[in-house]
Amino acid sequence: xxxxxxxxRLLAGDRRALARVVTLIENGAPETRAILAExxxxxxxxxxxxxxxxxxxxxxxxxxQLARELRKREQRIGILAVDPSSPFTGGAILGDRIRMQELAxxxxxxxxxxxxxxxxxxxxxxxxxxxxxxxxxxxDTIIIETVGAGQAEVEIVRAAQSVVVVTVPGMGDDIQAxxxxxxxxxxxxxxxxxxxxxxxxxxxxxxxxxxxxxxxxERVWRVPIVRTNAMTGDGVPxxxxxxxxxxxxxxxxxxxxxRSGQQARSEMLALLHQALIExxxxxxxxxEWDRLVAEVVExxxxxxxxxxxxxxxIGLVPPG
Amino acid sequence: xxxxxxxxRLLAGDRRALARVVTLIENGAPETRAILAExxxxxxxxxxxxxxxxxxxxxxxxxxQLARELRKREQRIGILAVDPSSPFTGGAILGDRIRMQELAxxxxxxxxxxxxxxxxxxxxxxxxxxxxxxxxxxxDTIIIETVGAGQAEVEIVRAAQSVVVVTVPGMGDDIQAxxxxxxxxxxxxxxxxxxxxxxxxxxxxxxxxxxxxxxxxERVWRVPIVRTNAMTGDGVPxxxxxxxxxxxxxxxxxxxxxRSGQQARSEMLALLHQALIExxxxxxxxxEWDRLVAEVVExxxxxxxxxxxxxxxIGLVPPG
Numbered sequence: 001x002x003x004x005x006x007x008x009r010l011l012a013g014d015r016r017a018l019a020r021v022v023t024l025i026e027n028g029a030p031e032t033r034a035i036l037a038e039x040x041x042x043x044x045x046x047x048x049x050x051x052x053x054x055x056x057x058x059x060x061x062x063x064x065q066l067a068r069e070l071r072k073r074e075q076r077i078g079i080l081a082v083d084p085s086s087p088f089t090g091g092a093i094l095g096d097r098i099r100m101q102e103l104a105x106x107x108x109x110x111x112x113x114x115x116x117x118x119x120x121x122x123x124x125x126x127x128x129x130x131x132x133x134x135x136x137x138x139x140d141t142i143i144i145e146t147v148g149a150g151q152a153e154v155e156i157v158r159a160a161q162s163v164v165v166v167t168v169p170g171m172g173d174d175i176q177a178x179x180x181x182x183x184x185x186x187x188x189x190x191x192x193x194x195x196x197x198x199x200x201x202x203x204x205x206x207x208x209x210x211x212x213x214x215x216x217x218e219r220v221w222r223v224p225i226v227r228t229n230a231m232t233g234d235g236v237p238x239x240x241x242x243x244x245x246x247x248x249x250x251x252x253x254x255x256x257x258x259r260s261g262q263q264a265r266s267e268m269l270a271l272l273h274q275a276l277i278e279x280x281x282x283x284x285x286x287x288e289w290d291r292l293v294a295e296v297v298e299x300x301x302x303x304x305x306x307x308x309x310x311x312x313x314i315g316l317v318p319p320g
Numbered sequence: 321x322x323x324x325x326x327x328x329r330l331l332a333g334d335r336r337a338l339a340r341v342v343t344l345i346e347n348g349a350p351e352t353r354a355i356l357a358e359x360x361x362x363x364x365x366x367x368x369x370x371x372x373x374x375x376x377x378x379x380x381x382x383x384x385q386l387a388r389e390l391r392k393r394e395q396r397i398g399i400l401a402v403d404p405s406s407p408f409t410g411g412a413i414l415g416d417r418i419r420m421q422e423l424a425x426x427x428x429x430x431x432x433x434x435x436x437x438x439x440x441x442x443x444x445x446x447x448x449x450x451x452x453x454x455x456x457x458x459x460d461t462i463i464i465e466t467v468g469a470g471q472a473e474v475e476i477v478r479a480a481q482s483v484v485v486v487t488v489p490g491m492g493d494d495i496q497a498x499x500x501x502x503x504x505x506x507x508x509x510x511x512x513x514x515x516x517x518x519x520x521x522x523x524x525x526x527x528x529x530x531x532x533x534x535x536x537x538e539r540v541w542r543v544p545i546v547r548t549n550a551m552t553g554d555g556v557p558x559x560x561x562x563x564x565x566x567x568x569x570x571x572x573x574x575x576x577x578x579r580s581g582q583q584a585r586s587e588m589l590a591l592l593h594q595a596l597i598e599x600x601x602x603x604x605x606x607x608e609w610d611r612l613v614a615e616v617v618e619x620x621x622x623x624x625x626x627x628x629x630x631x632x633x634i635g636l637v638p639p640g
Binding site for chain 1: 353354356357358360361363364577580581584585587588589591592593595596597598599600612613614616617619622623624625626627628630631634635636637
């Protein structure tokens with residue numbers, strides 16, 4: 001397929017063209033950039049939702065139930081699993097497998113596991129690019145599922161417009177970890193497995209943390225706590241409603257524009273950083289770079305002066 | 321104090337000069353780089369140890385006990401707390417306050433809280449720079465304490481030569497989170513509060529995870545699991561021994577050189593990225609940058625072509 005052809009077919013809703021573009025992105029094929037540059041103009045309609053939380057919290061089952069709920073609401077759904085332990089990647093329990101087959105057979109659902117592809121930094125970039133392709137292809141909601149424990153996962157989830165943090169009753173110290181790292185990125189909290197003992201207490205603790213954190217949050221949106229049971233589907237319609245409400249608030253408050261601005265900024269900086277690396281490789285070369293690093297390690301050079309010299313040589317700093 | 325003066329005094333062991341340099345680093349003062357460039361040549365002797373783990377695991381108490389143990393071994397100790405909830409930052413319980421006063425009054429101990437300074441990315445850079453100053457000033461062990469839940473903390477802990485991950489019995493899902501994110505960076509596991517029920521089980525679960533992970537680890541070092549009770553000091557001498565053993569292994573195996581190489585590489589890239597940002601600011605200016613970002617958000621431009629154009633304008637890519 002020629003490039004204009006594949007773009008036109010993807011925009012017309014051709015699933016094969018979409019799958020091909022996603023594969024090109026994952027392989028880092030050189031023609032991908034031009035395709036994505038074209039696709040960018042056709043996006044901006046999808047609701048991009050990030051799901052994060054500890055393994056064992058039931059995220060994947062919940063994502064599948066949400067997808068089913070949104071299908072009932074006539075939406076087209078994309079699901080990107082960026083979690084090596086996700087059942088989307090294999091190893092699903094029976095109930096999940098049945099739900100997944102139902103979804104996977106639906107032409108209005110696109111499921112892809114991004115787990116095993118390339119470096120973590122590269123994973124964030126390719127997830128963002130696949131979201132762009134799905135958005136241009138007309139998917140209404142694009143769900144990104146990550147395990148949320150590491151650096152790359154947080155970066156990935158920042159690409160979302162609405163972030164759902166999934167917890168379970170009886171997490172104890174986990175609540176503390178949430179306080180430290182995850183609280184600031186959550187737009188909606190879910191207490192899953194809400195039929196278990198301790199659900200009230202977990203919800204109350206979250207409520208208290210959110211209250212403490214309130215001064216940092218945009219005032220227009222109060223982070224809700226939704227109780228679900230992903231196995232039975234209880235609470236999933238409410239989660240879908242809260243997501244729709246969050247998107248509406250993002251749009252009317254101007255927060256969507258400001259988040260999109262931050263995302264565009266960081267994407268452009270990442271692309272420029274890539275150009276910087278390529279320039280260093282082309283100007284200095286791997287051998288000299290390795291020699292300079294070795295001299296810094298041996299303390300025959302310092303990193304500050306060395307970086308200054310390199311910045312001059314690649315033209316970032318005027319000579320002198 | 322003139323620059324050469326302050327460097328000479330810091331190298332001679334003057335505490336006031338050291339405190340001054342640390343303050344200059346935290347304030348991002350322009351003269352800092354030249355000072356650090358000079359100091360770099362005098363470092364490379366300290367053992368840099370990172371402590372991470374959930375809040376409530378007793379990290380800070382353990383760090384204080386370890387510092388006392390290393391003082392008995394005639395070492396000079398630096399402690400950098402990069403954790404807003406650390407008692408080094410305030411809010412210590414009584415036992416910790418007493419231990420901290422004892423340490424803080426010791427001229428061979430330098431304690432600094434880095435918690436509230438600047439952005440998270442900036443925090444990683446200034447922690448690295450303060451480590452460099454302490455190293456040049458002749459401290460034998462420099463301990464960096466972080467909460468370990470977010471992106472910046474992982475980046476900070478990567479600056480250490482030996483990483484201690486502190487857990488407590490009965491973590492349940494926390495073990496899963498460790499599996500996902502922290503396992504790969506741990507050189508030593510501590511099960512603190514080892515007098516509590518469940519310590520055996522936690523140690524066994526960690527042992528199993530480590531066994532599963534073994535193929536990824538450098539074979540020369542088997543990650544030990546040390547049981548401690550930070551309140552009583554039980555197990556702390558063993559922890560100090562394991563740290564010394566890890567440093568010896570790093571040195572004899574060549575792993576120290578390879579870790580130092582990776583750290584120098586990433587530091588130089590970070591410095592070059594900073595030069596890139598300054599070049600963008602100088603060439604393009606905030607107004608035009610904001611306008612370009614807005615056009616990308618409105619989809620009148622795409623980020624790929626825009627970044628290419630900017631790379632050309634700042635000279636990273638030849639025109640054409």
